[in-house]
Amino acid sequence: MTFSKLVKHPVFCQLAIAISYILAIKFSVSFASLPGELTPLWLPAVVGLIAILELGNTALIGIILGTSIENYFALNELSLDLSFSAILILTLAIVFNEAVNVFICATWLRRRHKSLSSIFQTVKSISEFLGISLISSSISALLPVFFFYVYGIIPINNLLVSWLVWFLGASLAQLIFVPPILFWRSPKGQQRKTAIWEIIVFVGLATLVSYFVFYKNYDLEYLFLPLLVGSVFRLEQPLPQVLVGILSLVGIFATVNGYGSFVGETPHPTLSLLLLESFIAVYAVTILIISAILSERKAITQTLHSTLDFLEERVFDRTSKLLQTQLVLDTFIDTAPLAMAILDKDLNLIKVNNFLADLQQRQESNDDIPEYIINPKLHQEIVSKCQLILDSKQENINEEMYVPDTNSGSTWLMSYFPIIDEQGRVFRVGFIGLDISDRKRLELILQKQAQLDGLTQIANRRKFDEVLEREWLRCQRDQTPLSLLIFDIDHFKIYNDTYGHVQGDECLIRIAQVLKKQIGRTTDLAARYGGEEFIILLSNTDLDGACYISKRTLKAIRELKIPHQNSPVIPFVTSSCGVATCIPNKHLDMAYLIDRADKALYQAKSQGRNQAFTIESEENRESA
Structure with missing residues (x-):
């Protein structure tokens, strides 16, 4: 088996997802955990959501496998006197949290959007993404927090804070890291070009503000907003989202280690992290919404220009095309092997094609159409159907009609339809008749043979x-x-x-x-x-x-x-x-x-x- 086939093998894919999940958990624990606190694992939520969006629900196998292995051993290493059954239940609760969170979010997004990159193109789609991410994270976090409380790992007075940390971390990770990944994988995202000097300027400014906020403890965090907003206007996606992700990582690392202005805001380190996550969430949502507004504006502008160009072209050739269409229509009506006619509001014939005229052996021109160009025996029935169309009691009428004659008679398939004016009102009615006598005779023969x-x-x-x-x-x-x-x-x-x-x-x-x-x-x-x-x-x-x-x-x-x-x-x-x-x-x-x-x-x-x-x-x- 070649390496390329091995990589595409389902077992290899599931193992790769499981290993990625384990590494994400380890990285999250070592990077974002507070001393002595049980904190949420947020990077695995990103890995799981991207895996399901790209590979489908089969990625849940790798997610469950990776989560089960890592959390089982992690719980064993805790300095807590937990029984095997307790460790197993806690592991299943965490697996439930990870799997249900990404499954609900991914399923909603895939059903709502044909293209994954379109999720962040409108304000409405961003609101949907934010809402489903928060809902799925909050629902899935209930079970593990509950069992951690049952087994005495989380005291009752910390239940609400623990739940907030757990669900907010997972949803914030998805909010920060999923948009740039999906932007980057889209064909349009890969084609965008941005000047290197602009990237250097924004990275330098972000580094400078981060230094004063997270190292010198100056209350300058509000400067991040104009910096990030400016990046949306100057840098192409996903670079502004990448910048948000980098600033988030820097801020969380500093806050966890006791640096930055957010540490002094609250007496408890967990509350400091919650405050920072809320701050980052507001900025991330703001940047996404501004980016979507710009994207919508750009799309509307492009559509408007395309529409104006199209209309301008249509103005020059509309007359000739209308004349050509009229000529083609008249030719089709006159040469079609169908009985075709048009009646006005007074049920007077104003157009009869050659086939219908020849059928009745009447050669008068269309300017002098006799009332009974249609078979007199059927005139009243046809007129009554046309009157129903004119009265808007029926939109279309399709029926079979038997026409008696000196021979065995004939069967016609009649179709009546309205003709609409510029105001959308029915001002004429047309009908088309197709002689299906041969088909009817054939149907009888086939029915008898059957x-x-x-x-x-x-x-x-x-x-x-x-x-x-x-x-x-x-x-x-x-x-x-x-x-x-x-x-x-x-x-x-x-x-x-x-x-x-x-x-x-x-x-x-x-x-x-x-x-x-x-x-x-x-x-x-x-x-x-x-x-x-x-x-x-x-x-x-x-x-x-x-x-x-x-x-x-x-x-x-x-x-x-x-x-x-x-x-x-x-x-x-x-x-x-x-x-x-x-x-x-x-x-x-x-x-x-x-x-x-x-x-x-x-x-x-x-x-x-x-x-x-x-x-x-x-x-x-x-x-x-």
Whole structure:
């Protein structure tokens, strides 16, 4: 396996995420922890969010693995008398905090934004990012803080402060470090150029102010705001965000180690760190919002210039294009093989294409269109539909229309549509007619073919299912008997093996024609049920009538005298028949009738074949 394939392997990716998470945790603990205090791990929140945004939810495996390993050993090293179960629960709580935080935040951002770099392009998207980061961090921090309190690591009077430190650190890390990373990975971010001397100037000023604020303890932290705002106007993204990140790292490092003006503001070091984080958060959000405002303004300006250029170009060629469009439209209407017309508000024809005029054998020009250029028999119906469009009762109407004529008539697909003026009002209505007579005839042919068995040319199983459902409902309504006869050619496999499949097919065709001749009513049906099985469905027929038809049919099959020398019954083709009759009601279904007939057929075959059988009583059997 090559190195490039190894790097892209899922296992390698998860291990890389886990190792990155462990290193981020170690770096955060060594860099941002206060002596004797449990402080939040904020850089892992950045690693996790970026990993899920780039790789998807599968990155959670590496996050959970890295968090579990590092925190389990870190808790073991604490000078606390914790049981194994306590360490395990605390580890799971921290894993929950890390995983849920980045999962909620990443899932929201991916659903709201197709491009990750677009998250920080508008004030609205920045507000969404800030809100979801704060919400996800605050929710996920509840569980670990609670368990740390349960096991006595955090006293009750420090619960609120601990929760604030925990969730604010994670959300602040995402706020400071996620924007520059995503900006840098975007194609536009990689193409931006900034003068080196400007970067040197802003870095120098930031270093100077940091020296006085965090080393000399001067209260000059307000100078960071104009410095950062100026970087937004002069430096291209993500450089202002990088500058915010550097100043944040410097400030936190100094505050943790007891330097800077923030240390003297509060008596407790944790509160000093909270004050610094709040200060950094305000500046970071301010810079992001100003950057988004500038980005929106730039986008609006570019859009405005593009729109003005486009409109300017359109002014010069609009007239010629309109004329060309009108010419193309007129040509299309006049040459289209469709019936097309336009009516005004008074339902007078003002435009008729050549196809419609030729169809009606009227050659008048469009300036003198007779009222009944449309078939007089259909004029009123077409006008009524057009009136509905004009009254705005319907936006569009599509329907089929039958047009009677001296032959068999024709079917048209009619479409009526409104024509809107500049004020958005309907002032005309048009219609298009397409002759679909051939398609309708083809549909009827295909429908008929779909209901016939391809070999025997009698009804197939699909047709049988349709007729059975129809007759079942009719007999249920009228409370009349419905009978079903299932025929199975005796030893047909032996016949095929003896005479071949060609003769077998011919045998099926001849027997199918025999069955077809046994029925005479339109409600009855003979169909091929499958293979060598056939059925006869007899509506409004009692058991005696069904037995009579079965006996007559079996006799007609025998009278064909189709040779079957290897048949164990007689040396001619014979059939067995199962007969079932019932009066349909709401307590029965159609499967009941089929099942009874099938069981009767089984009895007929079991008792020697070449006979009909009904399962009601032995006396109902009709032998050959």
